[in-house]
Amino acid sequence: MARRSPEPLLWLLFSAGGVVSALVLPVLVLLLGIAIPLGWLATPSYEHLSAVVLHPLTRLVLFGICVLSLFHAAHRFRFTLYDGLQIKHLNEMIGLFCYGGAIVLSIWAGYLLLSVR
Amino acid sequence: MSARPAYTEFHPRWLRRRPSTYWWLERRAYLAFITRELSSTFIAWFVVYLLLFVRAVSLGHARYLEFVVWSRHPVVMVLNGITLFFVVFHAVTWFNLAPKAMVVHLGSKRLPASVISASNYGAWVVATAFLLWLVLGG
Numbered sequence: 344m345a346r347r348s349p350e351p352l353l354w355l356l357f358s359a360g361g362v363v364s365a366l367v368l369p370v371l372v373l374l375l376g377i378a379i380p381l382g383w384l385a386t387p388s389y390e391h392l393s394a395v396v397l398h399p400l401t402r403l404v405l406f407g408i409c410v411l412s413l414f415h416a417a418h419r420f421r422f423t424l425y426d427g428l429q430i431k432h433l434n435e436m437i438g439l440f441c442y443g444g445a446i447v448l449s450i451w452a453g454y455l456l457l458s459v460r
Numbered sequence: 461m462s463a464r465p466a467y468t469e470f471h472p473r474w475l476r477r478r479p480s481t482y483w484w485l486e487r488r489a490y491l492a493f494i495t496r497e498l499s500s501t502f503i504a505w506f507v508v509y510l511l512l513f514v515r516a517v518s519l520g521h522a523r524y525l526e527f528v529v530w531s532r533h534p535v536v537m538v539l540n541g542i543t544l545f546f547v548v549f550h551a552v553t554w555f556n557l558a559p560k561a562m563v564v565h566l567g568s569k570r571l572p573a574s575v576i577s578a579s580n581y582g583a584w585v586v587a588t589a590f591l592l593w594l595v596l597g598g
Contacts, residue, residue, distance in 0.1 A: 361550075362554070364503050364550065365555060367587055368547040370591045372506055375595075376506070376540030376543060380537060381532075395595065405514065412503050416507075417504075420504070426497070455514065
């Protein structure tokens, strides 16, 4: 029997992560990466932020966003290396690096989001 | 495609020139392609940044303020500015591509591409407004 290829699952994660990251990341980068550091607008108070961020539902959703975005990025970066640098012969190493990285960071995300309160 | 055909002396050599490693600089469309592909690294960076933010918030007010001071460092700010460009580029190209990836039929009619694009952009606006409201405190 032919071994089942993981490719369909990887493409599914890629596109799910593509949708999720396109919907939520631009505003999150703007808020957390630019507006809060520069103190734009009425920067939210720490009390409000910690109540929102540490809420169990937020942490669950954040976990989903992180994992899907990571696998999206890993898949796309794999093809960046294949096509951009034309190093397809390093197939296995690239796969290990990209998806391995996504798995390690996902585990960290899960651990972090479970343990904070 | 797993089994490679055995090598024979008579195997034809393909006439294939290897493109330059910098082939993606040759045309605007190629450059747009590689820019879209490179958005992946900035998405990965921002996931890490987001998790560090959550960790800092969870460790108390003082640690959160330390994080904010760190996030003001020029290197971090420039990185996040570039990240903003790349995630917006990713979002726009993703939503523009959606009608080609999603074929929706209503009865026997195919939903026009403009409707699919518009609904994707609509979802983007809703998600953005919701997160602004949630983070900035309504």
